[in-house]
Amino acid sequence: MRTGRPLLAATALAAVAVAAAYTFGPGAEAGQRKQGQAKKKTTESEAVTAACTPDPRHPKRQLRGVWIATVNNIDWPSRSGLSPARQRAEYARLLDAAAKRNFNAVFVQVRPASDALYKSSIEPWSRFLTGTAGKNPGWDPLPFLIEEAHKRGLEFHAWFNPYRAAYDADVSKLPASHPARRHPGWTVKYGDRLYYNPGLPQVRRHVVKVVTDVVNRYDVDGVHFDDYFYPYPGPGGTFDDRAAFRKHGKGMKLADWRRQNVDRLVAEVGEAVHATKRHVKFGISPFGIWRNKAQDPSGSDTSGMSAYDTIYADAKAWIKDGTVDYIMPQLYWSRSHKLAPYGKLAPWWARAVEGSDVHLYIGQGLYRVGAKDEAAWRKPGELSAHLTLNRKHEAIRGDVYFSAKQLLSNPLGAMDRVAKNHYARPALLPLMEARGGAAPAKPSKVKAAGTAVSWAPVQGARAYAVYRVPKPGGDCHTTDARNLVAVVSDPSFTAKSAGTYLVTALDRLHNESGAARVKVEDA
Numbered sequence: 093m094r095t096g097r098p099l100l101a102a103t104a105l106a107a108v109a110v111a112a113a114y115t116f117g118p119g120a121e122a123g124q125r126k127q128g129q130a131k132k133k134t135t136e137s138e139a140v141t142a143a144c145t146p147d148p149r150h151p152k153r154q155l156r157g158v159w160i161a162t163v164n165n166i167d168w169p170s171r172s173g174l175s176p177a178r179q180r181a182e183y184a185r186l187l188d189a190a191a192k193r194n195f196n197a198v199f200v201q202v203r204p205a206s207d208a209l210y211k212s213s214i215e216p217w218s219r220f221l222t223g224t225a226g227k228n229p230g231w232d233p234l235p236f237l238i239e240e241a242h243k244r245g246l247e248f249h250a251w252f253n254p255y256r257a258a259y260d261a262d263v264s265k266l267p268a269s270h271p272a273r274r275h276p277g278w279t280v281k282y283g284d285r286l287y288y289n290p291g292l293p294q295v296r297r298h299v300v301k302v303v304t305d306v307v308n309r310y311d312v313d314g315v316h317f318d319d320y321f322y323p324y325p326g327p328g329g330t331f332d333d334r335a336a337f338r339k340h341g342k343g344m345k346l347a348d349w350r351r352q353n354v355d356r357l358v359a360e361v362g363e364a365v366h367a368t369k370r371h372v373k374f375g376i377s378p379f380g381i382w383r384n385k386a387q388d389p390s391g392s393d394t395s396g397m398s399a400y401d402t403i404y405a406d407a408k409a410w411i412k413d414g415t416v417d418y419i420m421p422q423l424y425w426s427r428s429h430k431l432a433p434y435g436k437l438a439p440w441w442a443r444a445v446e447g448s449d450v451h452l453y454i455g456q457g458l459y460r461v462g463a464k465d466e467a468a469w470r471k472p473g474e475l476s477a478h479l480t481l482n483r484k485h486e487a488i489r490g491d492v493y494f495s496a497k498q499l500l501s502n503p504l505g506a507m508d509r510v511a512k513n514h515y516a517r518p519a520l521l522p523l524m525e526a527r528g529g530a531a532p533a534k535p536s537k538v539k540a541a542g543t544a545v546s547w548a549p550v551q552g553a554r555a556y557a558v559y560r561v562p563k564p565g566g567d568c569h570t571t572d573a574r575n576l577v578a579v580v581s582d583p584s585f586t587a588k589s590a591g592t593y594l595v596t597a598l599d600r601l602h603n604e605s606g607a608a609r610v611k612v613e614d615a
Contacts, residue, residue, distance in 0.1 A: 144568035148483045152572045154519040155453050155490025157197035158190050162220050163204035167496040172223035176231045187244050189499040193511040194518045197247040199316050200237055205256045210234035214302055216267040226267030234310050245555055245579050249314035250306055254299045258286040283328030290353040291336035300364045307368045314373035315365050321354050322403045350404035359415040370528045375418035377455050378407045380437055392440040394432045411450045417524055419450055424457030426468035434478055442485035451489050451522055458493040462503040472504035479514045489522045517573040521602040529601035535608040538595055545610055546584040553597040558585045561592040569594055590614045
């Protein structure tokens with residue numbers, strides 16, 4: 093959640109030892125897979141490839157997502173205490189802003205601080221819904237949030253903060269049912285906040301239980317963690333986990349033990365998610381600098397805060413061990429930033445996932461556009477230039493923007509420029525072979541009545557891709573998205589012009605069927 097993000101991006105870099113923590117999470121807030129070169133799953137549709145040179149401007153598969161932060165009502169709801177009808181309307185408006193720009197995923201914060209924006213028997217209702225922690229809002233928002241995303245062809249990733257227990261260190265202000273009140277020994281006060289102690293096995297079990305409960309009961313497509321693990325350094329003094337270290341450290345160095353604690357949680361969550369529902373993805377959006385080259389020869393050529401050394405987040409270990417499906421580093425710096433230039437960090441992360449099956453998406457700082465502290469962000473094309481740079485690195489499979497409210501405000505017209513230069517066509521989701529799925533049957537009974545194209549619903553299809561075959565040239569629909577005109581949820585489509593169209597069926601992971609052909613005559 094990123095209100096404090098600009099603060100962190102700038103201050104953490106300028107003062108390596110003292111980072112002004114983001115106030116929130118990304119946005120200002122199974123088993124292990126076999127490692128090796130990532131294999132591309134060949135579906136029936138993609139096996140019939142015409143002799144087409146891929147057009148990098150129109151990738152066939154690309155993640156295009158946005159974070160929707162609920163903590164402190166950053167994005168949704170706009171304030172606490174709104175009626176359910178107003179909450180629904182605000183959420184729909186955010187989704188519409190994403191869908192009109194050909195996005196295909198949302199990352200919605202469902203657990204900001206050991207609370208729930210859904211009906212839970214484990215943790216209390218979030219105060220960001222009603223204004224009062226533990227107060228029932230009168231409805232369970234999560235089924236609606238998921239269904240509305242799916243209606244618009246958007247994957248729904250449930251975003252959790254694993255260790256933040258409360259925004260107020262005064263436990264007496266929490267509901268009696270809050271885990272931090274029932275288990276005070278689980279928590280550590282740091283500054284004016286309360287955290288769960290990552291070194292306690294019972295804390296790991298609790299987080300796994302919370303995540304698994306959501307995956308089991310709701311139709312989410314993914315589970316997402318942001319950059320908050322051990323707290324960012326600040327005026328809170330020392331994070332006092334000495335007792336847990338004495339009990340569980342087993343002769344390790346404190347820093348190594350803390351990293352091991354985070355690594356264990358990541359591995360256990362990933363395993364539990366995939367054991368519950370194989371198709372659900374699990375990934376993390378870490379702070380953008382793993383380590384600097386001055387600290388580690390394999391680090392990036394940067395001079396900022398190290399997530400490995402400061403908040404004990406070892407993203408390279410998660411990639412190596414295959415405990416995440418994707419990694420989404422928050423690269424909220426411009427190309428000309430003196431301490432952490434985007435042009436050096438994006439290629440570094442691309443190299444970091446080489447030889448693995450872990451997907452790489454980039455967390456983009458949309459909230460930084462228009463910021464007055466750096467000239468680069470006062471240029472409307474900076475963000476679009478990041479995506480142009482990304483095209484040089486095949487390992488970068490998409491981008492996610494912090495945060496959703498800037499889709500509406502569109503600072504400096506930057507998102508319009510991104511949409512025009514990079515998202516003119518829709519895109520299918522990148523395929524993750526380990527998550528299973530299978531291409532549905534090819535659509536049948538495809539017919540055109542004027543410009544209205546329809547077909548029989550296909551069993552197992554979440555969506556359908558529609559391509560228009562150009563008069564000159566071949567059928568390149570298996571190569572890239574140059575001919576992709578729509579991805580629709582229902583078995584119908586209205587053509588904008590006459591011509592030959594192809595329709596394919598997609599399962600929830602976007603495994604694609606063979607193509608059915610239909611001709612649309614002049615209306």
